[in-house]
Amino acid sequence: MKYIEEFLKKEKPSGYYNKLLEELGGLNRKFGAFNFINKQISAGFPMSVKDNICVKGMETTASSKILKGYIPPFSATVIKRLEKEGFSILGKTNMDEFGFGSFGINSETPAKNPFDETRVAGGSSSGAAIATAILKYHVAVAESTGGSIAAPASFCGVVGFTPTYGLISRYGLIDYSNSLDKIGFMSRSSEDIRTLMGKSIGKDPADTTSVDAVLNNVSKQRLVIVDELYSKIDKNIKSSFDNTVKKLSSAGFKIEHLSIPEIDYSIPVYYIISMAEASTNLAKFTGFKYGLKVDDFSKGYNDFFTEAREAFGEEAKRKILLGTFIRGASVRSKYYEKALKIRRAIKDKMSSFLKDSFVISPTMPVIAPTIKEAQSFTPLQNYSMDLLTIPSNLCGFPSISLPSDYLNGLPVGIQITGGQFEDMGLVSFGEEWEKSFKYNFKYNLGDL
Amino acid sequence: MEDAEFDRLLKVCRLKVPAKQREKLKKDTDDILRYFDKISEVKCDDVDPAFHSIDIPGQYREDRQVKFEDVEGILKNTKTYRFFVIGPKI
Amino acid sequence: MKIGLEVHVALPTHSKLFCSCSTEDADQPNTNICPICMGFPGSKPSLNKEAVRIAKSVSKALNCKINQSISFVRKTYFYPDLPKSFQITQLAGSIGIGGEIKLSSSTVRIRRIQIEEDPARIIRESKYTLLDFNRSGIPLIEIVTDPDITSEDQLREFLSVLRSILYYIGVDIDKEMKADLNISLGENRVEIKNVTGIKNLIDASRYETKRQGEIIKSGRQPEKETRSYEEASQTTVSSREKETDEEYGYIYEPDLTDFSVSGLEIKEDVFDARQISREIADKYSLDYKTILELIALDKDALNLLKHGLEKTNLKPDLVLNALEAKKRFGNAVNEKSLVLLAGYIEKGIQIDREIIKKVENGIPPAEDVISDEKIDDSIEKELSSSPDLVERYKKNPKVVDFIVSTISKKYGIPQKKVAVRIKDILAKYIK
Numbered sequence: 022m023k024y025i026e027e028f029l030k031k032e033k034p035s036g037y038y039n040k041l042l043e044e045l046g047g048l049n050r051k052f053g054a055f056n057f058i059n060k061q062i063s064a065g066f067p068m069s070v071k072d073n074i075c076v077k078g079m080e081t082t083a084s085s086k087i088l089k090g091y092i093p094p095f096s097a098t099v100i101k102r103l104e105k106e107g108f109s110i111l112g113k114t115n116m117d118e119f120g121f122g123s124f125g126i127n128s129e130t131p132a133k134n135p136f137d138e139t140r141v142a143g144g145s146s147s148g149a150a151i152a153t154a155i156l157k158y159h160v161a162v163a164e165s166t167g168g169s170i171a172a173p174a175s176f177c178g179v180v181g182f183t184p185t186y187g188l189i190s191r192y193g194l195i196d197y198s199n200s201l202d203k204i205g206f207m208s209r210s211s212e213d214i215r216t217l218m219g220k221s222i223g224k225d226p227a228d229t230t231s232v233d234a235v236l237n238n239v240s241k242q243r244l245v246i247v248d249e250l251y252s253k254i255d256k257n258i259k260s261s262f263d264n265t266v267k268k269l270s271s272a273g274f275k276i277e278h279l280s281i282p283e284i285d286y287s288i289p290v291y292y293i294i295s296m297a298e299a300s301t302n303l304a305k306f307t308g309f310k311y312g313l314k315v316d317d318f319s320k321g322y323n324d325f326f327t328e329a330r331e332a333f334g335e336e337a338k339r340k341i342l343l344g345t346f347i348r349g350a351s352v353r354s355k356y357y358e359k360a361l362k363i364r365r366a367i368k369d370k371m372s373s374f375l376k377d378s379f380v381i382s383p384t385m386p387v388i389a390p391t392i393k394e395a396q397s398f399t400p401l402q403n404y405s406m407d408l409l410t411i412p413s414n415l416c417g418f419p420s421i422s423l424p425s426d427y428l429n430g431l432p433v434g435i436q437i438t439g440g441q442f443e444d445m446g447l448v449s450f451g452e453e454w455e456k457s458f459k460y461n462f463k464y465n466l467g468d469l
Numbered sequence: 470m471e472d473a474e475f476d477r478l479l480k481v482c483r484l485k486v487p488a489k490q491r492e493k494l495k496k497d498t499d500d501i502l503r504y505f506d507k508i509s510e511v512k513c514d515d516v517d518p519a520f521h522s523i524d525i526p527g528q529y530r531e532d533r534q535v536k537f538e539d540v541e542g543i544l545k546n547t548k549t550y551r552f553f554v555i556g557p558k559i
Numbered sequence: 560m561k562i563g564l565e566v567h568v569a570l571p572t573h574s575k576l577f578c579s580c581s582t583e584d585a586d587q588p589n590t591n592i593c594p595i596c597m598g599f600p601g602s603k604p605s606l607n608k609e610a611v612r613i614a615k616s617v618s619k620a621l622n623c624k625i626n627q628s629i630s631f632v633r634k635t636y637f638y639p640d641l642p643k644s645f646q647i648t649q650l651a652g653s654i655g656i657g658g659e660i661k662l663s664s665s666t667v668r669i670r671r672i673q674i675e676e677d678p679a680r681i682i683r684e685s686k687y688t689l690l691d692f693n694r695s696g697i698p699l700i701e702i703v704t705d706p707d708i709t710s711e712d713q714l715r716e717f718l719s720v721l722r723s724i725l726y727y728i729g730v731d732i733d734k735e736m737k738a739d740l741n742i743s744l745g746e747n748r749v750e751i752k753n754v755t756g757i758k759n760l761i762d763a764s765r766y767e768t769k770r771q772g773e774i775i776k777s778g779r780q781p782e783k784e785t786r787s788y789e790e791a792s793q794t795t796v797s798s799r800e801k802e803t804d805e806e807y808g809y810i811y812e813p814d815l816t817d818f819s820v821s822g823l824e825i826k827e828d829v830f831d832a833r834q835i836s837r838e839i840a841d842k843y844s845l846d847y848k849t850i851l852e853l854i855a856l857d858k859d860a861l862n863l864l865k866h867g868l869e870k871t872n873l874k875p876d877l878v879l880n881a882l883e884a885k886k887r888f889g890n891a892v893n894e895k896s897l898v899l900l901a902g903y904i905e906k907g908i909q910i911d912r913e914i915i916k917k918v919e920n921g922i923p924p925a926e927d928v929i930s931d932e933k934i935d936d937s938i939e940k941e942l943s944s945s946p947d948l949v950e951r952y953k954k955n956p957k958v959v960d961f962i963v964s965t966i967s968k969k970y971g972i973p974q975k976k977v978a979v980r981i982k983d984i985l986a987k988y989i990k
Contacts, residue, residue, distance in 0.1 A: 075601035077542075083600075093601055094542030095594055186522050195600040199813035200521050228603050229815050230525050289505045297810050300482070301633045304644035305598050307483075309556055311546040312600075318557050318687035322639050325557035326483045335490065341482045342498055345635075347505070348808035356505060357810060361518030363511050368522060400497050401504055417522025441523055481806050483637055520630075520811045527818030532572050532609035535579035537593030544589060546599075552588045553689035556639035559681065 023212040028066055028158040029107075031469045038063050041467045045111075045156070048464065051138065053130040054151035056084060058112040065109030067159045067467070069152045072113040073120060074162060074204065075193040076100055079110070083195045084128040085118045086332040088312040097193020098225045099162060099204050106220040114148025114161065116169075119303070120197040121145065121336040123172050123406045124395040131392060134176060135463055136431050140389040143173030146207070150177035153207045155464035160217060161207040166197045167291050168410025170205045171422035175384035175434025178424045178460060180451060181207045182214045184444050186417030187232040190225030196302040198295035199230070201414060209460065211421070211451030218444065239439065239446030243378035244269060248280045250409055255387045258433060261426040262383045265435055269381075272457070276381075279374060283367050284412055290367070291411045292404055293347055293360035300344025303337060306330065339400060368416040375418070375440035379450070382409045384422040384434035413438040421447040424460050432461070470499055560768055562714055563706035563741040567699050568725060568732055569677065570613045576676045576698035577604030577647065588680075588691035596676075596696035598642030603814045610674060610698035611654065612823040616728045617700055618655025618672045619825050627821050629654050629674075631812035639688050640681040642695055647812050648675035654700075654820065660724070662716050668705040675699050706741060706748075714764055718757050720833065723855040727830035731856075740764055744771040747783035751795050754788045763788040767795050835861065843868055843875035853882050859893075860885055866894050867901075877901040888915045899923060906973045909964065924973070931980075937970040938977065938984045949988045959985070 042060060049055050056072045057080055070076055073083035075093035082088040100110070117127035125132035125147025132147030134140040135154045142151050149161035150173030163170045165183045174181025183205040191202055206217045224233040246266070254262065270276050308315040308329025315329045333341070347356035371380070386409055390398075398406075413420040418438050425435040439447045470478075475495050479485065486494060537543075548555045575582055578595035585591050594602035611629070618625050630652030635645040655672030677697040682689040702721070708714050722732055738760055740751040749771065754763050766788075771781040787798040832855045840847035854861040860882055867878035881900045885892035888910075892900060896918045903914055903924045941962075942949055948965075952958045963981055967974040 077539075081601070088600065090546075091600065092542070092546060093594070093599065094537075094539040094546075095601070097601065187525060192603050193601045196814075200811075224528075226528070226530065227605060229528060229605055230521065230813075232523070232525055283511070286508055286511055289508050292501075293505055293508070297808075298813055301635050301645050301808070301810060304635050304637065305600070305642070307637065307639075307644060309547065309639075310554065310597065310599075310642070314548070315557070318555060320557060322557040322559055322688075323483065323637065326637055327485050330483050331485060333484075335494070338482075338484055338486065338490075339494060339497055339501075341484060342478055342494060343501055345482050345808055346478055346498070346502070348810050350805045350808070353809070355509065358518055359508055359511070359513075361520060361811075362513045362516040363508060364522065365516050365519035366511070366513050368519060399500070401500060404501075415522065518811075520813065521816060525816045527606070527816045529608035529611065529818065530574075530579070530605040532574050532607050533579060534574045534581045536591075537578075537580065540590065540592060543592060543594065543597055543599065549589070550689060552590075553682070553691060554589060554679075556681070556688040556690045558686060559639060559683055559688055 023216070024158055024209055025066055025160070025213050025216050028469070033469065037467075041067070044466050048155055048466065051133065052135055052142070052151045052155070053115050053128075053132045054148040054155065055112040056082060056115050056148070059110050062109050062111055065107050067111040067156065068103060068108040069111050069114045069149060069159065069161045070100060071146050071149050071161070071163045072116055073164060073195040073197075074100065075195070076110060076113070079113060081113065081195070082312070083119045084116045085334070085337070086129070086313060087306045087308075087329065090314075091312040093193070095193065098190035098227060099221050100193065102221050103162070103217070108160070111152075111159065114146070114152055114163075116147055117145035118334045118337055119195070119299070120164065120166055120169055121299075121334075121340060123168065123403055124390070125173060126392060126395055127334055127336050133392070134389050136178065137389070139391050140431070141176065141392055141395050143176035143385070143389060145169040145173075147173050149207050150174050150179055150181070153177065153179040153209060154462060155466055157209070157465040157468045159467070160213055162204065163207055164194060164202060164204050165414060166201045166203075166295060167414045168407045170207065171384045171410045171420060171434070171436055172407070174207050174422045175424070175432065175436070176389040178427075178432030178434075178462070179207050179209060180211055180214060180424070181205070181422040182448070183414065183420050184218065184222070185234070185419045185442050187230050188222045188234060188442075188444065190228040190231040192225055192227035196298070198298040199302070200298060201291070201295055203414070203417075209462070211423070211448050211455055214421070214451070215445070215448045218448070234442045236442055236445040238449045239443045240449065241377065241379050241446065242273065243275045243277060244381040245374060245378045246276065246278050246381060247284060248278055249282065249284045250382050250412075251278070253386055253408055254383055257388060257428055258383050258386060261428060261433055262435065265425045266381070277378065281370055283363070283370055286363055287367055287412045287415050288404060288408055290360045290363045291407070291415045293356050294364065296340045296344035297348045297357045298344070300341045300348070303333070303341050306333075336400075364415055367412065371412065371416055371418065372440060375438070379447070380413070380438040382436050384409060384436040388428055388431050388433060409436060417441065419444040419447055421451050423451050423454050425458065427461060470495065470502070560709055560742070560744050561706035562708035562764060564702070564704045564708070564717075565739040566702040566721065567737045568702065568730055570610050570698040570700060571730060572607055572609045572613070572698055574607055575696035576607050576610050576674070577696055580696065582697050585693050588693060590693060592692045592695070596642065597692055604647060606815060606818060607698060608823070611818065611820060612825075613728075613730065614654045614672065614674045614700050615820050615823050616825050617702075617725065617730060618658065620724050620728050621655065621658040621660060621669050621672065621702065623655030623658030623669055623672055625820065626652060626654055626656060628652070628817045628819055630817045631815050632809045633812050634807045634809055636807060638678070640678040640690060642679065642692065646675060646678070647815075648701070649673035650809060652817070660717065660720060662713060662720060665707070665709070665713055667707045667717055670703040670705055673701050673703070675701055706743065711761060711765060711768075715761055718760065719855065723832045726856050727832060727858065728826060740767070742767045742771065743781070744768065745775050745780045747781055749781055749783070750785045752785055752787055752798065759788060759790060762793045763795055766793055770795065832861070839864065839868065845875055845879055849879060853879075853886065859890065863892070863894065863897065867897050871898055873898065873901045877904055880904045884910045884915075888912070891915050891919055907975045908967065908973050934972055934976055934980055935984065937972060938966055938980060941966050941969065942984065942988055949985070952985060953989060
């Protein structure tokens with residue numbers, strides 16, 4: 022169903038936006054979807070923006086204390102493009118600090134799953150997924166570095182789309198890992214993703230790494246399951262996934278199992294590259310030009326900066342330490358440079374069999390854990406949760422996460438990965454999927 | 470990692486953490502580095518590093534001046550004195 | 560002694576290296592700024608084509624191999640003037656690699672030429688600093704040499720030759736060049752950071768040579784360290800802890816990609832003022848050093864010299880003399896006025912502002928129409944109206960030169976002509 026088109030056609034009662042804001046305020050306190058709600062919204066299709074994407078004049082913190090009070094004097098290119106097309110900003114959504122997390126709990130207000138508030142919503146684009154799950158007419162502008170769109174989309178039962186790297190300008194995105202960061206979307210239908218892509222992609226002179234490309238509705242009848250990934254999936258998820266695959270098989274898809282031994286290295290490679298880049302991106306936060314301010318200028322600059330940087334959360338500190346260490350001159354070739362080489366090797370390998378097939382897997386290897394469980398994970402346990410989303414993100418390939426099942430009332434998702442610039446093929450796949458599989462939502466705020 | 474090396478790393482990062490957090494971060498760092506060491510198994514010396522996942526031809530900007538429209542909006546974020554930005558002592 | 564340099568030179572572009580802000584001087588601090596040169600979260604760099612084109616020209620002029628595909632790196636360190644806490648600069652993907660500058664009796668190898676962004680201007684106050692980001696993001700090149708300079712004279716020659724080469728490709732570093740000096744007399748390298756201006760560079764190297772020499776004489780080795788130059792006392796002092804290469808933690812700049820430079824046009828005629836001076840000196844039997852001094856930093860002078868030698872019938876030494884006048888009187892001396900001016904010089908008339916004015920107005924030297932009578936009259940007139948001149952001459956006959964030049968100037972008569980008659984007439988007065 023096309024929610025965007027439907028909304029534009031329908032008559033809105035007077036006071037529609039005020040009523041929406043009122044109801045949203047209440048649910049937001051419960052689930053922690055928004056860091057900031059735009060009370061000024063009075064027209065247009067509601068769009069939420071992940072809080073690491075700059076909107077002129079609207080506080081943008083990436084859920085970090087160190088950015089409290091940062092008012093960007095400019096808007097991200099993607100926001101400018103969508104505002105011109107009739108989308109209006111409903112607010113800035115909660116996230117793991119700077120995008121560092123898979124569960125949405127690395128934030129002052131840990132995000133909660135709208136299907137079960139004792140469970141995580143997924144991350145890092147936690148608020149984007151919650152907002153999509155509770156608002157009927159709404160789309161979310163989110164961002165993924167290693168799976169930050171797919172993971173929360175699958176835990177919250179919405180469609181999450183991560184485009185080919187470079188298709189959407191990153192200008193205005195607060196960087197996590199520049200060579201991996203991709204702005205993308207969440208919505209309640211694949212058709213809405215198609216609409217959003219049509220209005221937002223394309224070269225932006227302000228982002229050198231953005232590209233123009235012709236996107237075709239590539240159709241592929243072959244779906245590949247990667248053994249190394251399949252073997253690491255949780256039991257419950259596996260049986261649900263097997264059912265989904267059966268359905269697809271009887272719908273005419275050819276299913277194939279393949280082994281890609283290199284894929285096992287994608288997690289360390291991903292974390293090495295992203296931490297090395299993140300540790301340089303986080304160096305700029307020093308407590309005087311924007312965001313958090315240290316008062317006492319008479320401290321020497323080293324002490325001054327150190328005081329400001331106490332405001333980083335623990336995962337941010339961990340990434341700074343590790344990232345700084347692994348790009349040090351004496352170990353750079355062992356970690357950083359080696360990781361860049363393996364990235365190419367993995368990408369080349371994946372490209373070769375993506376020529377005539379899509380890759381299919383569950384989006385997450387587990388059902389959404391409880392917040393308590395997630396808080397007890399070690400960093401390495403956390404990182405291993407990204408194993409299914411990392412390969413496509415590492416290679417810059419597009420992927421779509423679609424709700425595929427409900428286990429004990431909790432949504433789970435499948436992830437389809439395509440080759441470079443095969444974005445619309447994935448959207449088409451989603452559109453087909455939605456003809457036979459109906460998504461459930463507990464809330465429909467703003468229904469008409 | 471030796472204690473002294475970890476403390477030096479903290480200093481290079483301009484980070485200061487309470488003793489308890491320091492212990493935790495140090496242990497995590499050691500564990501994660503050990504995990505990263507796994508990539509040394511891969512043989513790929515003759516592969517070119519992939520700085521980006523896709524090939525993007527660099528596109529230059531022409532040398533033209535464009536004044537930023539909201540200089541005031543920039544300076545509102547910071548503390549100023551006679552149009553200078555105030556920074557910490559050196 | 561071994562000296563290596565890292566010379567920083569600002570490139571003459573309209574806009575900054577990674578944003579469209581103006582590079583011109585502003586009346587107020589923080590007016591030519593935007594989110595990019597302020598390093599605001601969310602902003603991204605976009606590379607100025609003209610900066611790369613000029614850097615390519617410099618690389619060519621310094622005989623470097625041009626990297627056809629350039630890339631950038633992040634050099635991370637913390638200082639209040641560095642907006643992103645990393646500087647975008649170049650390493651392996653530098654625009655120029657492995658060049659050289661030939662000096663009169665040695666060669667200084669150029670390791671690489673890299674493009675990078677300037678930090679903000681920082682003013683130290685007692686309890687804080689003041690920052691002006693107008694300078695932040697101005698395009699620079701850093702010219703990194705091997706430690707091939709072995710004496711103060713070579714250092715001096717290197718700096719003036721470099722300045723002249725840069726001048727001739729449109730990079731005028733009259734605004735003071737900034738450089739880091741590496742000096743080692745012993746085993747360890749000492750780096751002196753941020754020395755501004757040729758004079759200070761030479762003074763700093765002189766002091767440092769002496770300092771290290773004394774340490775070695777006493778049987779020890781100078782420490783490997785970073786020092787800074789104190790202009791007031793002409794000394795170097797050990798400076799704040801600087802990050803080491805280990806700590807800079809270079810990574811590829813992921814907001815930029817690789818840029819092809821093959822399409823960027825280079826100015827074909829790279830001038831080597833020394834070579835040209837040598838050729839002219841040999842061909843016209845002129846003094847090489849005088850020519851070099853006149854044209855090293857003055858393209859107009861070179862053009863005028865060529866014009867005078869090739870397009871006029873003037874004697875070469877007259878052309879050179881006229882060019883020396885150009886040094887004092889600037890562009891009033893040009894192709895139009897050259898011949899006329901040379902005429903004055905040939906007739907021995909001292910060139911001053913008044914003569915220049917006459918030349919500019921096209922008035923030829925008056926000598927040929929001055930009759931002998933007029934000369935005598937003028938001399939008589941001057942001597943009779945200034946009896947003190949005669950008195951002074953009586954006491955000291957050398958005063959005659961002064962009298963000649965006074966009369967020459969006052970009555971517009973060439974000195975030679977006055978000199979021929981002066982003694983006879985003076986004799987009358989002494990009687």
